[in-house]
Amino acid sequence: MITEIVTFPIPADMSRDQVxxxxxxxxxxxxxxxxxIRKNYLYDPEGRRGGGVYLWKTLxxxxxxxxxxxxxxxxxxxxxxxRFEYFETPIVLDNTV
Numbered sequence: 853m854i855t856e857i858v859t860f861p862i863p864a865d866m867s868r869d870q871v872x873x874x875x876x877x878x879x880x881x882x883x884x885x886x887x888x889i890r891k892n893y894l895y896d897p898e899g900r901r902g903g904g905v906y907l908w909k910t911l912x913x914x915x916x917x918x919x920x921x922x923x924x925x926x927x928x929x930x931x932x933x934x935r936f937e938y939f940e941t942p943i944v945l946d947n948t949v
Contacts, residue, residue, distance in 0.1 A: 853889065853941040856914040859903035860926055860934040862895075871895055871902055874929060887913035903934065911938060 862871055875893045882891050889907040896902070908914040918936065926934050 853944070854908045854911045854914050855939045855941045856906040856908060856918070857903065857937040857939075858906065858918065858934050859894070859901050860930050861932050862900045862902050863931050864900065866930075868895065868897060875902075885917060888917065902930070907941060907944065914938065 872895070875895075882888055887909045889909065891907075892905040894901070894903040894905065906914065906917070908917070918934070923933050926932075
């Protein structure tokens, strides 16, 4: 498995409600992606950053999920390209089970 951390700046004039609405609009698409195991949406109001932490089946799936078209969509909404970090994830601990 692969953990992918994606971050992007949030424009100063974009409210928390707008950011959360943007996030909610993406839920159906991510829910339909069978290569995505889990996604946590990130919002940092003080640092004016947003993003997500994704758990993918493979690195290839992660990169396919965030292709050039997706990056341009983020640029169109938030005014900047996202930043990506990838980690091999050999163990997942879930205390909710």
